[in-house]
Amino acid sequence: MIRQLTEKILFAFFSLCIVGIFSAIGIYYALSRDLPQLPADLENINLSLPTEFFSADGEIIKVLGERHPVVLDDISPQFRNAIIAVEDAKFYKHGGLDPIGLLRALYQNIRARRVIQGGSTITQQLSKNLFFSFERNWIRKIKELLIALQMEATFTKDQILQAYCNQIYFGSGAYGVEEAAQTYFGKRARDLSILQAALLAGLPNSPNLSNPFVSLDRSMKRTEYVLERMFRTGFISSVQKDEALHSELELAQPREESNPNQYFLDYVISKLEQDYGPELVHFGGLKIYTTLDTRFQRYAELAAHTHLQELEKQIAKRPGQDPLQVALVAVENQTGAVRSMLGGRSYSHSQFNRAVSNNRLPGSSFKPIVYLTAMEELGYSPATVVKDEPLSIEIPGTDIWKPQNFEEEFAGDIVLKKALMNSINVVSAKLMQQLGPDKVIRTARQMGIQSPLGRHLSLALGTSGVSPLEMAGVYSTIANQGIYNEPNFIRRIEDFSGTRLYERFIHGVQKFSPKSVYPLLDMMRGVVEGGTGRMVRRMGFDHPAAGKTGTSNDFKDAWFDGFTNDLTVTVWVGYDDNDPMLYQNGRGLTGASAAAPIWVYFMQKALEGKDKMNFPVPKGIHFEQVDARTGYLASPNSPEEVTVAVKDEVKLSPAPPPMEVKESLSPAQSTVPDAKAAPEGGKVPSTPLSPVSPDPVSPGAPQAAPPATAPTVSKVLDDSVDSIRALVKQLETVGNPVERSHGGPSEKD
Structure with missing residues (x-):
């Protein structure tokens, strides 16, 4: 019995050996047919072919592996x-x-x-x-x-x-x-x-x-x-x-690395190593055709160097403090191609790429995401009225949150477009309160932000870290009227024999409809024309443009994200150690004073000699002049007007007619004692009979008309006095907007 078992075991063992030997021979034969041929002299393969990187115009910008x-x-x-x-x-x-x-x-x-x-x-x-x-x-x-x-x-x-x-x-x-x-x-x-x-x-x-x-x-x-x-x-x-x-x-x-393209190249090489492995990247003799425009890269370096040098003559610095740092990303809107990336002031002094680091707070430059969500989810328009007023929000488990405006002033009732132009924090906080963070985060994800975002109301003011590269993707989506193109760096990869390993094809995704995004785009044009980003126009940039400033708490981060029809550029300025940026007189640097000038310097060079391209207006959009305080269609009595772009289905209402005194009254009877005289024509201006709600209201229909019964003279006088007092109180609260200089604490950002 034992002998038979032993024989079976030995037979099985030798059978496995034979199968193993023949399997090994078969595997060797199969694999050996694909093995490369060794040269007669090993020195002929001592040097594998170097990997070459090319700019968008075909210039060799890096040779890896010499x-x-x-x-x-x-x-x-x-x-x-x-x-x-x-x-x-x-x-x-x-x-x-x-x-x-x-x-x-x-x-x-x-x-x-x-x-x-x-x-x-x-x-x-x-x-x-x-x-x-x-x-x-x-x-x-x-x-x-x-x-x-x-x-x-x-x-x-x-x-x-x-x-x-x-x-x-x-x-x-x-x-x-x-x-x-x-x-x-x-x-x-x-x-x-x-x-x-x-x-x-x-x-x-x-x-x-x-x-x-x-x-x-x-x-x-x-x-x-x-x-x-x-x-x-x-x-x-x-x-x-x-x-x-x-x-x-x-x-x-x-x-010292003098290659001005090194931040861009470092990022590309790191991505290639993740996808293909470091061995192939460093030893494979690849040809990498990138999206980089070397002219734009030089313009980015020059713009940052010029403005930061000028700023550092004006700012307060403590002994041993590191220099101001900068990041810039330029993205082609129609393709998502990254044309320029500046990750710092000097690559030889710091190889840390701030353009892709997500540890900086965007401040108010995050607000367009909140506004777009409100228009998508709540049906709001640029003419929707929100009341800018002191706000206290009780958050369970934490202290009461009291968002403050930049100047600690309140504008009262104001349309959304004007609120974004002036970067009013309370309005953004109110929108976030109605929406909840999850909906805003979902919009941010659709626009390309992958960084962790806090699920709290203060996200409305940009209190979660993002990268300049991500923000460039967000603003490029707006410029591209809702089409998201992931920012990309490589057009084509070939191996040493010319075989294409990868080729980029444009495949943007329509995340939002054009007529949903265009009203926001037009609001952001207002930021540049007469809002916190008006520095762009003051510096002489005359191409159609839109954008948004951003400044984090204590002036630690300064942003300007802006775009033309073809190009989106994001600029960040700050200290690596999060020190506040202050002028010598104690005023803080903002997105308008620290980042926007770099954006302008860059854009002026990048678009030099190019035609001015207007943003195309999609079907289903029309423009209206509205009262900046009531959201009604503008009238001769409107103290401030603003042009808004709205969807065709949004019907804006004219302001209710002011109350009139009967013409049969004698001059003595129509004079209001101890009150301001009525305007010419005997008309007394008044607030709408249905006052504007503190909550957001889009005036879609005329307000209720006054009773049809004829008033008595006494009743008319009493109503006129009440109306005038209400108007005076409203004007004292609202006031006229004051033109503010850039660079100081008076700038709303």
Whole structure:
């Protein structure tokens, strides 16, 4: 019985072995047909083709992966020992695969619960970098191993090591050990000390995290690990290790990056690495055709530099304070193509890209999202009346919220267009109170904002962080009359053979109907023509334009988001440490004074010589002149008028006729004692018989008419006095709008 069982087990074992052998042969045969052909001389593939980046007009703006190859004798023995010790200690002993090293790495990674060691040999890594960077599956690993075995059978160990040292990436744009030595130490690869060699050998595993220019502490910890590996593998003694640790590193200064397109390129490269993997991006010989307009990029740098230099002569600065920073994003409305991206004032001083960082508060520049939601969800129009008054909102579990206007004044009844033009906070807060945050957040998501947004009423005033790139997408959607085009950076990607890996096709999504968005667009034109953004016109920009200013609490963020028919540009200005921006006299910098001038400088250059393009008016829209306080159609008695764009289905009403005194009355009888004389014609102005409600009202029909019964003389006089008193009180409350200068605390923003 036992003998039979043993025979069955042995038979099954040998059967599995035979099946395994033939399966392996079959897999090898199938995969080997697709393997790349090795050249006769490994030096022919020492340098993989560099990846090239092109601007929108075909100019090469970046070459990624340029290398300066050197022979093995021109590489410091210390570096050769260091790279072998840390990457492949048995390099000169194995035939391309190190099973024990693979198992050891697997054990260490499981023990640490994270990847701390790789199991690939130097030959496998070279195979992957040269041929299989773009593949990410188990078939790639098998092909990688097969090529590694072929390389080991074809070339000497020194040839493989030389190719590897010339191929790998060391961070800071340095490819190959010669370029890395020049970048980090300003010397040739043959002249590296033990400490310097160990630092460089530690970089390929994590070239960005271990970069000494980014974090010297983290880099030195990695260097200590490399030195320990060199000691344990017998390349250096204990004394040499200690001497190296106490020697001078002599780190060079980071090279100043003079490429004005670098913020744009950094963002594009990071996205490509996410989608295709860093190996293909850095070693694949790709051709990346971007949306960048190099002229616009120069204009952005010049505009920011010019205005910020002028501002810093006027602002108050504490000792040691960092300079003002800036971000600018320019988007083509019809395609979503990003034509310019400025992530800071100087890339050589700070590589942090503020254009894509979502930690800055948009302030009032968020209000158009609230207004659009109110018009969509509540049926409001630019002529809807809201009362600007002291407001207290009790929020469960928190203190009472009392939103304040910029100047701590209240306008009383005011139409929505005028409220947006003057950036009245109370009106925006009232709209949010009626809508609730969820509906506003849904609108923001439809317009491209992906950053976390707080579900609280103060969101109406822009109290959640967003990025300039996101805000450019929002305003471009408005300019594009409801069509959202995701901001995009790449038009086309080709591999080294010219095969297209990716091509961008315009596929905007109609998120809102044109006649729903156009009334908001027209309101934002009012911001530029006579509201908080009138700085645009004062500086001489005469193209049809619309936009909105934004200033966060304590003057920490200044924004101007604006657009023409073709181009949307968002500008942010502020300090990295969130310090308030104040003039020397204590006044705060606002979106109008800090950001709008940069927008104007940029736009004037970008649109130089181009025709002035009006915004097309969609079907179903008409224009009306309305009283800015009542929302009724304007009359000769209207103290202030404003033109609004409304949907055809919105019917605005004329103001009710003022009460008249009968013509039969004698002059003595029609005179009101102790009151202002009536206007010419015997007419006494009065407020509508049905007063404007404190809540939003769109006057869609005439107000109720007075009773048909003829009044007595006494009744007429009493009514006239009451009407005049009401009018005087209303005028005292409302007043006429005062033209305010830019840049100071009088600016509403």
